[in-house]
Amino acid sequence: MLFLVNIPYRESKNRNKRYYVEYEIRAESTEEALDAAKKKFNNYEQYNFASWERFMFEEEVEISPLLNGNVFQIEKYQDFIPLYSGFKEEEKLFYLNQLSKLKKEDKCILFYDFLLKDQSPRIKSFIISLVGRNDCHEDHDKLIQFLDDPDARVRANTIEALENFGVKELIPEFISLLADENNRVRANAIKALWKLGEKNLETHIVKMLKSYNSLMKSSALYVLGEIDFPGAVDMIIKFMKDDDELVRFNAGRSLLKIIRFEDLEKIIPYLGDPDDIIKVYVKKCFLKFNGEAVSLLVKSVEEEDGLPWNEINEILREIGEERLKSGDRWGFFKIMLKRAFHYLRR
DSSP: OEEEEEEEEEETTEEEEEEEEEEEEEOSSHHHHHHHHHHHHHHHHHHOOSSOOEEEOGGGOEEEEEETTEEOOGGGGGGGTTTGGGSOHHHHHHHHHHHTTSOHHHHHHHHHHHHHHOOOHHHHHHHHHHHHHTTOOTTGGGTGGGGGOSSHHHHHHHHHHHHHHTOGGGHHHHHHGGGOSSHHHHHHHHHHHHHTTOOOOHHHHHHHHTOSOHHHHHHHHHHHTTSOOTTHHHHHHTTTTOSOHHHHHHHHHHHHHHOOGGGHHHHGGGTTOSSHHHHHHHHHHHHHTTTHHHHHHHHHHHSTTSOOHHHHHHHHHHHHHHHHHTTOHHHHHHHHHHHHHHHHHO
16 A cells, blocks of 8 residues: 655754655555654665754654555545546555445445445455445345355355344345355354344254364354354363364354353363463453452362362462452452462462
């Protein structure tokens, strides 16, 4: 993405006169463009043998995106509509994202118009996500054709957008996508159907979990963290020792999202797990319940086959510090007392 950066400055030889220098910078963001322009400006001193210095007015630097060589301003967005087809993909993404700032009735019309004309899967999937996030539900029937798009990203984003609109008439279309070859499409179809009231989905979730494809398993674990599915915690725990890192990551992420206090006892054995992913997420599960988890942890030490004290000492310390941060000094003191008591018993 190109940005035009205008830097005002003065020179030591003439402090009352203001000068300007412009740079065209290719960058991912305005922040990155600003940093690059400042470096260019400051590099001037290394190659300038004049006796004067330049001083930048940093607070007055102006950064403008360039679309097809033209300076873009959201107030003049309509001037760029005829130029849209000539934009590079990165320019289209920027322009479309800027349109999100418009009034709903204006941006939604443009989103659907560009969607029906653009052939790029990347751009189509991005526009569809904007349609969903900006609640452009009035013309949602125009999205239905993209449930059959050849590109999986487009199909998956279409399900997410339509899910946001809660259209129950689309349940048959979503059911047909439960057999899609793409893991994300299947997971999104399950999530959409669940939120539309369809509860008979266990067969499809289990089928994904039993797949030899780690992406399919990962997506099934991901969706279990998004819906209130009965027995989800037990289903997730089975994959915390999976050979694939992404599977373990999604298992930990979803476990943290849906775990209840009464489920904590099931994951105590994983507190000392050698895998960093599991160790971190299990610890976060206990920290999620803060002081409530203390008694459970201490009890596990006292049991004959429970965890050794050193396995839970660190998490108790972190829980205590969280209580202190929240201003609960008495709660912090009780946790420290329990730690000291068990230290003396060793």
